Amino acid sequence: MLEELQRVVEALAHRLGRAVALDDLDFRLLAYSTHADAGDEWRARVILSRGAPPEAVAWLRRQRLGRATGPVRLPAENDLGILPRLVVPVVYQDVRFGYLWLFDTEDSLTGAQLELASAAAAEAGAICFRERVVSHLRTAREGELVRDLLSEDPQVRGMASARLVEEDLFALRGDVTAVVARPLPAGADGVDEDDRIALQAAVNTASARLGDRGSLRLVRPDHAVLVMPSATLRRSPELPEALRTTSLERLGRSAKWRDVHVAVGSPARRLDDAVTSYTQALDALRVAEVVPSFAPLVAHESLGIYALLAGQPIDQLGTYGVHPAVRRLLEADRQLFTTAELYLDRAGDARATATELGLHRASVYHRVRRIEDVTELDLSDGQHRLLLHLGIKVSRLLGLA
Template identity: 35%
Template structure:
């Protein structure tokens, strides 16, 4: 009996003289036979792209195929497509994929349904064996990844050797980058943790035309992707990965879950991956604390928050008590907002007045009051730095105080 998925598909196609395909549970193409003149636009697109458009995928799933226990007829999801016979592929109680026959005009006979059911069972055995091997490999790689970002230098060094031994990346000339994902909400939401892991794994499945590798690790409400390429991923590709991840998570949680993502810097050595990891989760933490930074925050684009996020919480809370700003707060919260807008706009009066929708004369009057109450001169660089940095400290300190529970603001963890 054939134990190769492609052989199974080709054998059924020749027997029935129909195009046959097998998808994984997310409708990504795993194997496809040659055409028999029954192909439609959906079939051609699936073969070329190894998947179908998200909108069409949703229309297919809306027909309930994930709950089917035997072959059934799927109505054409779009006008350019034909009806299909869909046979769920299951083994050991798991849904492992779908087998497809295209309706070429004649209805599906009992012979077709019986053949599809038998082949789906054979494909299920193949895919189940693949799943077992995949899960073992995934667990081994995940353990190495967590050790790769351990705070213990000896553990990290051994993890570097272990990762090289796996030969997942070329020995030289590879650039590495981390995408960190933090789930917000109660720690006890186990279903959302599962959804997070599933979403990250799917997002890490690279497009077939992409050269490189992606590995993932997940632990409760935190997960991350390690990307390894000859050239760092383009900004557009990173955006697409993050979008796929958040969309998949939202779908799995019915929109009730919330994620923040951080993108670390690019490093050129395996031993420096911990640096990109730390940066990614500092950025993710910034996105969680300061909404204007998120929901996807990039290390290198966080301005002063990159420095502030590295500070221990106690030190940051103490430093946020800036006497000059406290004096302004006692005078008027309106003055604090005016000062922040003025400093964020680099002292541009016209832009600040437009942002605050006030007349320039009103803005000048407020700035004079700010100088009088704070004791600072806005034309002195040191005073402007003190006030501007103090405002950012206060924003971050307020976010820390509003957190439901204390947490490590530096985003690092040990897996020793």
């Protein structure tokens, strides 16, 4: 698209004998002529940085160009180094895509030249419109194939993986990782269609950072998925945090949302195994919601024993996972429950447990004896320690603790 827009700009500049430039709606430079008339200080800065300075953007916004239906003459703004110019809205099928700029310091453009400029703006609009349609079709096709890629059916996944590569929708570079973002509503309303659109915009922003064919996107009823080469995530470990920040901004920071949690699955060796990384990310989100210490950014590889437990059906955990000893501990004293968990997390190290709890070591030994009395377990026995440790973690997942 940019090459086509450049040809339109160069052709118009040649016919008019003056500098021409084309910006998008945010005044980011898309194309500019190489005409000898270099323009003004502002245009020089735009060419160097590919975008307008903030103070110039603010001035342009005040000109209400978004309401213009035809060519508009803008006066000089000496403080910003802006010379007089003509701006033509780039519109096609009533959709506005940007602005075509011509330098006109002496108000010398004729009616015929204005018609040429308007025709060039219309041609640029048609190019942008066509690109948008192609982009929408590409996104729809990508979404369809990503849904199949995350299917439970291995044959469907294999076909989707092959299609994504064959249709040049994804550049396969080694193993892949799934990153999942889930908004957490404060009430019972859940995620509505407007929220999903906002989440889609956030995922699109994150995907744009990864370049063409650098990721795969999908928005589901209550979460969004990005699948990318694992090497990309290793080079840019800030991506999950950036996705969370962008999601919060797009959704709007309001009382409707508690937070947005983002989880990273473990790398999958092949694209058609991306569903494994995706499932792991969902498991990690489940853990983060009930164990706050993992939130708001969680990696499946950091879950420890929770990685094993979270992969089990919740009803099965409820039936078999919580040992009566754990239930007795929960009912007896939550302080003892916390001490038991920390003591077992630290492999029975009383000194480390005491330090973290701010207690004397003797107090920890006293609590351990009380824990043994309540649970009827011997914490010097490895099997008893394992039983209690797993039971405590399961109770966390079930929201009992």
